[in-house]
Amino acid sequence: MSQMHVMGGAMTRFGRHEGVMAPELAQSAILAAVADSGLALGDIQAIYCANVLGGMILGQVILRDLGLDGIPVYNVENACASGATAVHLARHALLAGQYETVLVFGIEQLTQLGGGTIPLQRNDEKTDFYANAGMVLPAVYAMRATRFLHERDAKPADLAAVAVKNRHHGSLNEYAQQRSEVTLEQVLASRMIADPLTLLQCCPSQVDGAAALVLGNRPGPHAKDVRVLGSIVVSGLCEGARDDILDAEITARAARLAYEQSGVDPRDVGVVELHDAFTIAELLYYEALGLAAPGEAVPFLHSGATALGGRVPVNPSGGLLAKGHPLGATGVAQMVELMWQLQGRATGRQAGSPRIGVAQCTGGGIAGVDHAASSVHVLGV
Incomplete structure (x- = not known):
């Protein structure tokens, strides 16, 4: 395999989603992306979850209700580049032939932080002089x-x-x-x-949202690959x-x-x-x-x-x-x-x-x- 195909994708509206928890927000993008790809959830072989401030093992928490537990879940944090980095890492695995179809999604709920700017280096004031x-x-x-x-x-x-x-x-x-x-x-x-x-x-600075892509070694169902x-x-x-x-x-x-x-x-x-x-x-x-x-x-x-x-x-x-x-x-x-x-x-x-x-x-x-x-x-x- 020399190239990676974008088989399908979806996203939620970006904005305030009051009363909506991270799993619900992310799952709506995930399910829509899988449907857009023409596949079923069971066709997904690995999942990459991009998030910055949502805490540990967020990917597993989000996917538990979808019945996808048991397949590899990779949680990726690289600041604002987290989602793009997750796609990059998924590409490595696909080109290596480790998987044939993977799901990459990103999720963030900045409205949960109460406002204000995001610091350059979170919780590291003592070691980062900026x-x-x-x-x-x-x-x-x-x-x-x-x-x-x-x-x-x-x-x-x-x-x-x-x-x-x-x-x-x-x-x-x-x-x-x-x-x-x-x-x-x-x-x-x-x-x-x-x-x-x-x-x-x-x-x-006050925005919630999720987006998802299904990536694979073959084209999706759309006319343009x-x-x-x-x-x-x-x-x-x-x-x-x-x-x-x-x-x-x-x-x-x-x-x-x-x-x-x-x-x-x-x-x-x-x-x-x-x-x-x-x-x-x-x-x-x-x-x-x-x-x-x-x-x-x-x-x-x-x-x-x-x-x-x-x-x-x-x-x-x-x-x-x-x-x-x-x-x-x-x-x-x-x-x-x-x-x-x-x-x-x-x-x-x-x-x-x-x-x-x-x-x-x-x-x-x-x-x-x-x-x-x-x-x-x-x-x-």
Whole structure:
């Protein structure tokens, strides 16, 4: 086996699911994904559960009621890249011939945490000097945004334009948490979180959701067979005193390896789901993924190329800014969206007829390292 097929997929609506426990939320995505694949639960040979904050052996707890206990269950945590990492690990097992059909799902219930930002390194204030200093992700991205405005002679409105685009996309997505459009003026006038990032330039922190994929060594029942052509997960490098915080080195490295593995040129990419936890991130990742030339992210955005109807729509789902970011589910949900886009099933937000899609997800903050992990997947029909 040289390639992995995406046989089926599904996700829940992202948002507040009050009174719904993690098993119920995850099971709805799991059952829908299995049905979409044309298989039965009994055909699944192994399961990968991606989660960040749900506690020990969550996969087994969720699957107990489905009668799938007894088969291998792998619980995967890699910060925001957990779901993408679970897909990557499942691919290893499939390509090795260990299994023929597996299920990967991600689940998170951030509404259970009571609000607030997610710390860079949870429960490690004593050993991580960033966490000890009170550093949080909005501040990290705000520093990148401030430097971006200075280096690129950009304006705060250029950052805000990303939120306007993605909230428009999200308004078309029945699974998105935020389904209302916003204007540039509304984004800029929203409450300041970490200068220059306002509230509407940050992904929602109170969100629940689950997503699931059935992966196998043969096509699913749909007319267009979606395959995973490339799958890369890398860790961050130790930063030096002269490192450029606009470089997004970890993502550029993952993207280069994924393109090499899949034999795909960035110019062939027709749709992208990327990790826009903050508006500045999307602009940086345009360049890291090779979609725009270095220094050209802002003109690329304003050209309309990344909007629906453009050359390479980015985050047609609404991205993390509008769809939401339930950590463990995000990477899986990105690939569910790409599956729908490549098969022409993204009702109301279809990005033309793409043949190649890219999913990019970074995860974690740790003192002295760019990101803890970054993943890039290349999907194709």
